[in-house]
Amino acid sequence: MPTPLTLDLVAHQLARLRSQPPLVHLLTNEVVQEISANVLLAVGAAPAMIVAEEEAAGFAAIAGAVLINVGTLHPRQLRVMHQAVAAAHAAGVPWTLDPVAAGVLAYRTEACRELIRLQPAAIRGNASEIMALAGFGGQGRGVDSTAGSSDAVTAAEQLARDTGAIVAVTGETDYITDGERTLAAPWGNPLMTRVVGTGCALSALVAAFTAGTRAGSTERLHAVAAACAVAGLAGASASAASTGPGSFKPAFLDALYNLDPARLQDLTA
């Protein structure tokens, strides 16, 4: 039975991130690089996109966290991702996987399965993606999920136990699990699904929050849950101030920037 996330936990994690802004190495898809970087900058982290074989592994080893997003995967990028993940793994830098459209297309699904062997700190996906990686035969259409997040809780818990990663399956409600404990964050909103890259940017936030957490710690579970909550709370606030997906995006970034750990409860009133 998932436990509701408390705002105290979220506030604590947000304050921790702001007190030591992590440098996050984003190896993400072509479409969402700008929004991912802007979400990190707005919340207070420092993104860097270093993409060449000549530089990526060296940079991943000195970053605070690494994000791998397979949305526009191709062989040269996959090679760079393997090098960066191996370097992060060797250096004890936590890395997060966003398995975009896993289960729909064989090439990326297989690539995700390979990458996961190098022990991600976190995996963030929609229901279809998480079910596919857990071997539950989930099916998506393109990058959208055809299942709801609540349908994928069991799959997420299984995937967490199999991989040692914190698994976040996001949707109307976000579920975050280490395989034993599962937290629920109820702030998804439909306008967010009409802006490209909000899910991918959430994965960048997840990566940022994992910086400085230890494998197997309760703090890492809380960090991933807080990333989901921060996006959800800012999204709810932005949604209330918007007249459509165009005005939602700047309002979302402003809301992330203005999130005050001491006043999160104001956003859920």
Added chain:
Amino acid sequence: MPTPLTLDLVAHQLARLRSQPPLVHLLTNEVVQEISANVLLAVGAAPAMIVAEEEAAGFAAIAGAVLINVGTLHPRQLRVMHQAVAAAHAAGVPWTLDPVAAGVLAYRTEACRELIRLQPAAIRGNASEIMALAGFGGQGRGVDSTAGSSDAVTAAEQLARDTGAIVAVTGETDYITDGERTLAAPWGNPLMTRVVGTGCALSALVAAFTAGTRAGSTERLHAVAAACAVAGLAGASASAASTGPGSFKPAFLDALYNLDPARLQDLTA
């Protein structure tokens, strides 16, 4: 003599798109991926950017429509585009060509000529691009047209007859033709030309509207015309609410999202 587009026709096509949101495979240029995806999401369609040789052809065959935009063409991308177009053609999936800067640079002009042999459902360009592809010796400067759209109507009609595609030549007024019938949509506006990717995003809309239409049908002509009208009407609405190109973009996305087929006439009042 071009026939003015009626709002009834636009409303019918918009309602059709919303009732069966198409999955649109975008193989587009590096600069405009985000705005293209956001325009499709705002209007109600589902974009997907699948770029690898390992995945593109397979995905094009199951998409509702495919867009090919040569704005930042390079050999690896062109190879993927050929595979995607061939797969779309074989599967009966309509594909749209945006021949960015055709006529200015030989490499892409030749690439467009090659691609066109695989029978695009639609071609959307500015006057210079359409004139160049029709063999009328049009000349552009970079990605801008130095001719007005009305100068290119004859070229557009010729290109439509030569290729079997619906051809849209856009500018102050947009002209949409199957080579026999030509429709005019008068809602171009200058602020749009100060935001990168509005033309490219219009081509993504054209692709979305062609989903589910048959080659040679009047519906396909109407679908392409409706895509131009939808962008024009939303653009006019956004322009009236903006103080510059920065505020135009979110207003444009909001306007697309809020377009109500039953109330389009309010936007032209």
Added chain:
Amino acid sequence: MPTPLTLDLVAHQLARLRSQPPLVHLLTNEVVQEISANVLLAVGAAPAMIVAEEEAAGFAAIAGAVLINVGTLHPRQLRVMHQAVAAAHAAGVPWTLDPVAAGVLAYRTEACRELIRLQPAAIRGNASEIMALAGFGGQGRGVDSTAGSSDAVTAAEQLARDTGAIVAVTGETDYITDGERTLAAPWGNPLMTRVVGTGCALSALVAAFTAGTRAGSTERLHAVAAACAVAGLAGASASAASTGPGSFKPAFLDALYNLDPARLQDLTA
């Protein structure tokens, strides 16, 4: 001792740019292509992103100015950059270098040193980048500078003398120098550092303003200084109208679009 920039000088350069809108060839990083293009469109210039080996050199030779930004450098792009820079150099087209994260990563630092031999018209960077290129051992973390711009004035002057380029080191105050004369523009603002690509887009503006200027001329020094001032003035205006980095970006583009050479003093009141 740096000389404060006068608004008369800025107004003159802005009016010059608007009277002959330059076509600017951007070879920039993956993350900032859209904002760079939108900044140029907003101010009145015409951006073009032509990235293939088959086209880049030919296009650079006919452009008004070229920008090289190494933020997401990889070998294929570096090859294209060399070709474009060589073509620009041969044709007398001024080119600008943005040495993103030079000094942090060896591959790009060496690439910048190689490119600089082909005599850039301008180099625009933060303190760490300029100090690294000048051989002052500056160090950055990712793409952020850990030094203030005022710490790098001597390095900037040295780099300008060594290369013949106008060097702009930007930060809280921007310093622009030809190695003999140094101008200061005091309009940096912190919100700008929370939006990805504002520095890179400033480099695109610098490139645009160098169009039509001669090497060694006072006008080229003034042009680069004016680019910094235009960004700073628009940024200050946008910052005053914003509630965070999300609303800053559209406000910044609107402010650039609405800059009136005759009324710049209104923005500093």
